Amino acid sequence: MSRPRRSVQFQHRGSNGHHGRRPSISETSEGLSEPGSPGPRTMNGNSEKEPKPQTEYEKKKETFITRTIWTFVMIAGFFAAMFAGHIYILAIVTAVQIVSFKEVIAIANVPSRAKNLPFTRSLNWYFLGTSMYFLYGESVIYYFKHIVLVDRILLPFATHHRFISFMLYVMGFVFFVGSLQKGHYRFQFTQFAWTHMALYLINVQSHFIMNNTLEGMIWFFLPASLVITNDIFAYICGITFGRTQLIKLSPKKTVEGFVGAWILTILFGFAMTNVLMRYKYFICPANDLGSNFFTGLHCEPNPVFLPQEFTFQPPLLLHSPPRTFHIAPMQFHILVFASFASLIAPFGGFFASGLKRTFKVKDFGESIPGHGGITDRMDCQFIMGFFAFMYYQSFIAEYRASVGGVIETAIQGLSAEEQIEVVRGLTKYLVGQGQVGDGVFECLAGVLPRRRR
Template sequence: MSRPAATTSSGQFVTKSTFAALAVEDLEESEEELVQDDHVQPSSDTTEPPKLSKSQLKKLQKQARTERRKQARVAAKASTAENSPRATPSLEQSAARSEAIADGEEVLSPKAEYAPLPEPSAETQQEDVSPTLEPSRPCLESNSNVSAAVKSDTSNSVLVGSHSKPITALREPAPPQSQSDVERAVKTKQDAQEAERTKKRQNLITRTLWTFIMIGVFMGLLVMGHAYLIILVMVCQTLVYREVTALFSLKDMSPETAELAVKGHKDPWSKTLNWYFFAVTNYFLYGESIIYYFKHVVFTDGQLLPFATNHRMISFTLYTIGFMGFVLSLKRGYLKQQFGLFCWVHMSLLLIVVSSHFIINNILEGLIWFFVPASLVICNDVFAYIWGITLGRTPLIKLSPKKTVEGFIGAFWSTLIFSVVWGSYFMRFNYMICPVHDLGVSVWSNVQCVPNPVFIAKEWEIWTPLRVFLSQLLGRSVTVVPYVPYQLHLLVFAIFASLVAPFGGFFASGFKRAFDIKDFGHSIPGHGGMTDRMDCQFLMGVFTYVYYSSLIREHNVTVGSILQMIVSGLTIEEQLELMRDLKKYMQGRGITVA
């Protein structure tokens, strides 16, 4: 028997029959019936729905089985929840409410339909719940409208005190997509893939085009002469310096005083001081190069002589002026950013301007010391890309995910072979191997000089047992192997360009990741900024200069070095005395001096 409805002081109401919460369709329903009921929607048109394929039918059957399992679990949970010791309406009231919902009649409010129920005592909980729940399943089996009401009404809940417990509705599976929807989705995906391929193809074309443009400009400047290559290096270093210093944004992040007019604006002196230090550094470094390589011009010109003899003092004075200007420009609220920028600028000057200074010195020592090492870096980069896309499987370093071990090794051997062939060809021209004495020369000029000993061919005498073996193998006498010492140095340059110079690129990649940028700039279409192309060249240029000046360059006494010693170390009287003695010496040798 069901407990009669009664009123309690707590004012608790039940807004939905607990039997309706247990309404679940017969779990023994066949798969064909479930698919037909849940997925085939009645059509208002007279045309028949499209026939499903075998694969689609299997998919729908699988969805139906999954949905039945979900419904069974929901029913079990609802049954467990209803076994709790709470007051429930009578069976007659539940059936009446279910019929009203199924017939579309207006449902009365909780107060009108059900009277407040008293909270059962501990002694009567067990005997009250059992009679109420036992007839629930026969009622559900006999009345299909109750099941329909549960599926259609998902907003009702059982209110107990001030808390509400929603009843989980048994949702039908979503209808399958039609054939047109599937085709539309596939077409959209194909269009996106085609757009991505078109974009990559366009980027590859742009990158290749500008690669040949840069090679053409480089070769054209090489033919025009040393002065144009020096201008090229200075332009490149200026662009790189601008891109690197632009990464440091001097903003008012934490103002310490209210005197700052506009928050977030850059310090007006920051950019001015950046370029001032850049100009002073260039004046000092390139002034040293001009004095060293053109002594015979500088120390014979009366207007240039004061600048040559006092060059370092002038440079230090200019730097001191910039330092004082920096200190005077310090402001509260900008201090941390200004000192950070000061360190940033000096680091950039060290890595960029000093490296460019060594590269220009390589040009003045002979174009071959600039052109061939730069070509080896480009060759290594190209072959690393070719071998990487062909055989690359193993990542090389996390900073550059596209670099592979296979590409790194393949580029190493390719660069070794290329270096010997490429360098051996260009070492035959005096225009390439002679140090510069006149910036006006070009490839059409008749350049003459005493070549460095590394460009003079030599012979290596073969070890006697090996000599006998080679003679028998080749059928002729082989005693020596001709070679040029420069070819051995080429192997060293190739090894450095393949194993060490790429780390300049890795350093730049880490730099970009630190600032969360893809490229340093957009100076070169398809290639990013100038820094993206010069990162390895700076490291290679410094190594070439240090290697050449330490192991290859001959420190001979020249007219320029003697003239520099005379001008800077002798007084006017001593210089006149030297001139008289030199004239007397020449006359004693039978040489007439006017």
Template sequence: MAPKRSSAASSPTKSHKKKAHPQHDSHSSNGSPAAPAADLISEKEKKKQNFIVRTIWTVVMILGFFGLLAAGHGYIMLLVTAIQILTYKEVIALANEPAREKKLPYGKTINWYFLATTIYFLYGESVIHYFQEVVLVDSYLLPLATHHRFISYMLYIIGFMIFVSSLEKGHYKFQFAQFAFTHVTLLLVVVQAQFIMNNIFSGLFWFFLPASLVIINDICAYLCGITFGRTPLIKISPKKTVEGFIGAWISTIIFGMILSHFLCKWKYMICPITDFSANAFTGLDCEPNPVFLLQTFKVPSALVPLIGRATFEFAPIHFHVMVMASFASLIAPFGGFFASGLKRTFKIKDFGDTIPGHGGITDRMDCQFLMGFFSYMYYDSFIATHHMRVGNVLETAIHSLTVAEQLQLVSSLHKYLHNQGIISNETYECLGKALP
């Protein structure tokens, strides 16, 4: 017992000695558990701060998106254009950094020139297709519309010539790799984003629902993954699990069906664009696409005893939503995996810091481009009603008839409208005097 008391008695002396040498105390504290504890607290504070910033900007983006959605089609198109350009900027910047180090001429200029040329071609195609009756009757726009593809091609050739003239000895392999990277980015980002724009022309439903399905799937995959995820899904994204992948698929179908049930009752969402001044408050009016209307289907005879009825009413849009939700869950995530692989290739965490707490625009849009392209192709193949439009008739008349035949067509149309009682005698006589 005595030695223990002696040891205890000597401890204050040791403590006093430690206090007498503050430098020694400071040195020992560097190796003590206090430093890791402080780092741990600092890390927790960083995560807390990042969570707050991320939440605030999530709310800002949601409110801003719905504000633009209510403001009208034109504002949503501006949003898609901005996303298109910013995403291209972030991706192409990965290849621009080595180009700056090598001090090669025209590298960045060529990239932006090809972007401008591609946008001119794609936007021109969309405007001419959807607004033929406006473009083809304007004396200034008609030449641009008639020769649009040739003009676009020549603009591309100019960029091609600039690139070839900028080739420098010793850098050929690098410059051609840059050229290929630029064109792949244009294809995967700009071209695919343009089909999202076409979805808006067809009706906001075909823009809003696919985008919502991707977001819903992303949230459900995260929740299902942290709840019962066990089995790794893919090596490129180690945190993704099979359980989260399948759970998100089922959840996305359910939420997609519920969302489409309400959206298909709002004509502002389902009507194709006819008036750029329209918004959520003024609304749009049209004859709804048959897929949005209830239709009667027969129950297979073998199932009648089980169901207890021979027919049932069902809006076909819900079946189409199931297909789109399945694509958003099973295929679109591979756009995110592709982006993850690209980031690992260039050894970066995010494509940029455009959105505080969320990284770059590309980090949020990697799945949306695939989904938007698929939505357009699916809509055009299985849902769109391909009937003759005024623009189609006008284009045929302008390009296929002589001036004399065009005047004869106008005269015959006026006569038909007069005989139907749509045009008055005075108007018909006035038009008759104006025509030769």
């Protein structure tokens, strides 16, 4: 027998305005619930508790807490890697460029079409691997010639590196043309162009960031810190006295915040440069990838880090004697670095904002909780690192003969007999200077064959 509906109160319909209407399922289920039951039941008898929706304030608070925690995690990881050694920074840069490439490629991907073209994603990653092989090889050969060129296995790869890289790219190009399918031409060529744009904007610029690290930790840390602090100062100045909108792509950016951050970034750059110049670990090239902050590095400092005497004539005191002061030239160069980080690098972020608006996405990904994707945090760093390398090579770097350069010249420009003569001549010179004993020269003279006349 069916269970009687004792709790249904028909006399209350009038008060609720339900005259002439059949009660709804929810109303009937409420009437069927037993007195003292924990709550409404679903059709299978399980209790159903709807979660209380979060208010806008609670959502912002949760996002702020998550964002803050992960900000400190990233900062701690960054400093730990920097003090641990150059190799760890190179590993982080490698991971960043791979994830950023993945995020940028993903926003232009059309999954329904990619499923019909199984080699589309494979080609994207193939071109990434080819470009990384070329760029990493260029850096290794340039900075570690004294190791690569004397190794019998690595020498052929070093001497023919660019040809090997070109052939790898050509293989991918031929495979792409062979994989073109009718009805998908537009999508495939769009992916091809998009992949190469991502390689240029991410991998090529990351390559120069890696070179900055090998030239000296200061050339990596200083540009990166200038961009980060400029972003923080722009936010603080913007919410404090910002009134005038700067650019429509980023409505929250203000002119007052932009200018205020520029001034504060210059002051920060002066202070940070003064600290970093005192440690050879930061100013010396990475001639030993096994070193860290505690073991340190040893080198002859670049003159840009050494205090020099400058004479200054105050324009309003023409009849007074000139004033002399001592300052490292790097303190003048930091004006350019800080100005670029404040006035030009933010346009990398504006470019990324326009890209996201084009594809109607809020973030490039969800790699970092509370922050979005890696690309969202690195959009300004790529162009800043590229600038730092170009400026350093143009105005700061010293071009002196290196051990690797001499070995490369001897290998490529001299015959085997001439190379032996160079070894014999250098040994004789070192004996004469008292750097090595006479026994070394006699030993080499008995082992090395004499040059044919």
